[in-house]
Amino acid sequence: MMMIATLAFLLAMPLVPQDSAQEVAKPAPRAHTFVFLDTAPNAPALTADERTTLQGEHLTRLQVMYEKRQAFTIGPFENGGNHRGMLLVDMGANEARANLAEDPLVKAGQLVVNVIPVSGNTSVFKQADQFFDLTIRQVVLFRDKAEIPPQRPETLAKVQADTVLFQVEFEKMFSVPYRAMTTEPGDLREIWIVDSAETDKVQAEFAQDPRVKAGMIDIQVLPFHSTKDTFLAQPPSR
Numbered sequence: 001m002m003m004i005a006t007l008a009f010l011l012a013m014p015l016v017p018q019d020s021a022q023e024v025a026k027p028a029p030r031a032h033t034f035v036f037l038d039t040a041p042n043a044p045a046l047t048a049d050e051r052t053t054l055q056g057e058h059l060t061r062l063q064v065m066y067e068k069r070q071a072f073t074i075g076p077f078e079n080g081g082n083h084r085g086m087l088l089v090d091m092g093a094n095e096a097r098a099n100l101a102e103d104p105l106v107k108a109g110q111l112v113v114n115v116i117p118v119s120g121n122t123s124v125f126k127q128a129d130q131f132f133d134l135t136i137r138q139v140v141l142f143r144d145k146a147e148i149p150p151q152r153p154e155t156l157a158k159v160q161a162d163t164v165l166f167q168v169e170f171e172k173m174f175s176v177p178y179r180a181m182t183t184e185p186g187d188l189r190e191i192w193i194v195d196s197a198e199t200d201k202v203q204a205e206f207a208q209d210p211r212v213k214a215g216m217i218d219i220q221v222l223p224f225h226s227t228k229d230t231f232l233a234q235p236p237s238r
Contacts, residue, residue: 029119032072033096034180034191036114037085037103043110050108057104063131065089066227070099072125073193075226078136084111086139086224088125088178093117118191120180128229135228136197140206141220142190149215162210170205177231189217195231199223 046054065071065087072088089096093115105111151159170176178193194202199221206212206219 027121027123029181030122031092031117031119031183032122032180033089033091033093034116034118034182035087035089035096035100036083036116037087037100037106037111038082038114039084040109040112044108046108046110054104054108054110061103062087065099066131067127069127072122073226073230075134075137075224077139078223078225080222080224083222088122090122116188116191117183118180119183120178120191122178124177124231126230126232128227130229131227133228134225136199136223137226138192138194138196138199138202139222139224140192140194140202141188141222142192143187143218143220144189145216145218146187151214151216155214159210159214159216166209173205174202194221197223 062071062074066074070090072090074085074087076085077083087096087100089099091099096115097113100106100113103111103113106113175195176192177195180191182188182190196202203221206221209217209219211217212219
């Protein structure tokens with residue numbers, strides 16, 4: 001029981017470099033909602049014209065949400081499986097669910113809404129002038145393993161310390177403008193956006209995460225298209 005409690009404590013600890021106290025204070029996290037738009041089971045068949053009309057209405061509605069600052073970023077996934085698209089919305093979970101229930105593709109039974117309450121720094125986002133000027137980024141999902149191998153407390157402490165170092169090195173290679181912690185129970189623990197189009201390289205680096213190698217978490221990298229100029233500080237070209 002003590003080992004399980006220690007593991008839960010270590011996994012929940014924020015990973016902060018030791019010299020962070022010398023850094024400029026960062027904005028406090030704020031509550032908002034991450035949304036998956038998923039393929040609906042048993043979706044009714046549509047004609048080509050119906051699908052084109054609904055897709056156009058869907059995109060228009062998302063653009064309005066973005067321009068009203070109800071959504072920080074929006075985008076469809078590439079090869080996301082059941083996940084068709086994502087949004088980060090400036091709403092609580094219930095408000096987000098009710099708002100997106102009015103989406104034309106949701107009302108037509110083509111998409112279902114999966115809301116995930118999170119807490120993170122949303123001040124990194126800005127409103128771009130061209131909503132449809134898109135680039136590829138990566139959504140990274142950190143999930144707890146269903147069964148975690150037994151670990152000694154000193155081993156867990158070393159994994160925690162090694163993870164801090166790993167993340168420092170990761171951010172030397174990639175821009176990570178957005179991180180959020182989930183705020184409700186479940187296996188999904190953390191969500192990042194990595195501002196890079198290099199999916200394979202991002203996946204390869206995360207395979208070296210000490211928590212992955214220790215069998216504690218799974219990390220899923222999902223490329224998605226989103227508005228290009230949507231962060232306050234764009235990363236330098238590499």
